[in-house]
Amino acid sequence: MYLILLVLWFIFSGKVTLEIALFGLVICSWLYWFMSKYMDYNVKKDIAVVKKIPLFLLYGVTLVIEVIKSNLAVIRIVLSPGLECEPTFVTFHTDLKSEVSRVTLANSITLTPGTYTCGLEENEYTIHALDKKFTEGIDESVFVKQLRKLEE
Amino acid sequence: MREIIAAIFIIAGILVFIVALLGIYRLKYVMNRMHAAALGDTMGLGLVTIGLMILGKDVFHVAKYILIVLFFWMSSPIASHMIGKVEMLTNKDYDERVHGK
Numbered sequence: 001m002y003l004i005l006l007v008l009w010f011i012f013s014g015k016v017t018l019e020i021a022l023f024g025l026v027i028c029s030w031l032y033w034f035m036s037k038y039m040d041y042n043v044k045k046d047i048a049v050v051k052k053i054p055l056f057l058l059y060g061v062t063l064v065i066e067v068i069k070s071n072l073a074v075i076r077i078v079l080s081p082g083l084e085c086e087p088t089f090v091t092f093h094t095d096l097k098s099e100v101s102r103v104t105l106a107n108s109i110t111l112t113p114g115t116y117t118c119g120l121e122e123n124e125y126t127i128h129a130l131d132k133k134f135t136e137g138i139d140e141s142v143f144v145k146q147l148r149k150l151e152e
Numbered sequence: 153m154r155e156i157i158a159a160i161f162i163i164a165g166i167l168v169f170i171v172a173l174l175g176i177y178r179l180k181y182v183m184n185r186m187h188a189a190a191l192g193d194t195m196g197l198g199l200v201t202i203g204l205m206i207l208g209k210d211v212f213h214v215a216k217y218i219l220i221v222l223f224f225w226m227s228s229p230i231a232s233h234m235i236g237k238v239e240m241l242t243n244k245d246y247d248e249r250v251h252g253k
Contacts, residue, residue: 011215064198071195075168078175078188087184110229113190117229118183118236128236130187 001046002032052150059146063108066142070112077131089118090127094144101147108143158206165199172196182239186232193228197221 009024010016035041096102102120109127110116119126168191175188201217208214 008219011212011219014212067194067198071168071191074175074187074191075171078171078178078191087181106233107226107229110232111190111194111225113187113194116186116190116232116236118233118240126240128183130184 001035001041002028005031055146055150059143059150062142062146063111066108066112070114073133074113074130086132088129088132090129092125092127094123094125096123096144096147101150105143105147154206158203161199161203161206165196165201165203168192168196168199183236186235190228190232193224197224 005028006024009028010020013020013024032041036043094102094105096105102123106117106120106125109125114131115127115129117125118128172188172190172192175191176185179185179188198221201221205214205217208217
């Protein structure tokens with residue numbers, strides 16, 4: 001987390017000089033102290049997250065690939081002469097434990113065009129899909145498998 | 153050469169935006185229109201930012217563009233989730249919801 005704050009500081013300042021680096025170190029240390037005191041962040045949790053960085057990157061790459069695939073499918077539907085699609089609602093249950101991964105799954109589903117989450121209660125998702133073929137295998141998608149690995 | 157590649161990406165992004173606009177007009181119901189709007193949010197924005205990244209002068213420009221895409225992708229699902237939820241709670245006409253194109 002400290003490193004993320006520092007990198008953000010450098011990105012927003014736009015150049016690396018001694019002055020900016022010193023200010024950044026001081027401000028980031030203060031922010032990190034504030035966050036670990038009042039916002040439930042601590043070094044142990046951060047180390048656990050750092051170990052999962054390859055999985056996060058893999059998740060990001062999968063997300064981008066899925067987004068591109070479904071984008072092309074939706075473009076095909078929009079440009080087809082008769083708008084060949086059957087809008088449907090589906091509900092499914094997931095076995096993901098933590099709230100964070102459930103919300104991440106809902107957001108990933110919404111981010112891919114063609115499907116989005118209208119309701120999420122406990123572990124029941126309500127999904128609206130533009131066409132029936134988007135709903136095939138949605139309860140066992142690649143996102144679920146990767147999130148399960150991330151939870152461990 | 154760099155400008156040409158960047159221009160190709162930006163033009164492709166704008167074409168995706170045009171398709172999204174067309175989709176919003178052609179589809180008839182709120183929930184279906186949102187799918188078309190999501191096109192511009194994801195691929196349109198992505199392609200335009202890739203084009204601008206290629207034109208960027210140094211590493212900080214590229215990092216800022218990555219941040220733009222990241223924050224946009226984090227916030228846009230929440231907005232569409234809210235629209236979908238409101239539509240689902242207020243419109244009980246299931247037939248229109250499912251079969252209206």
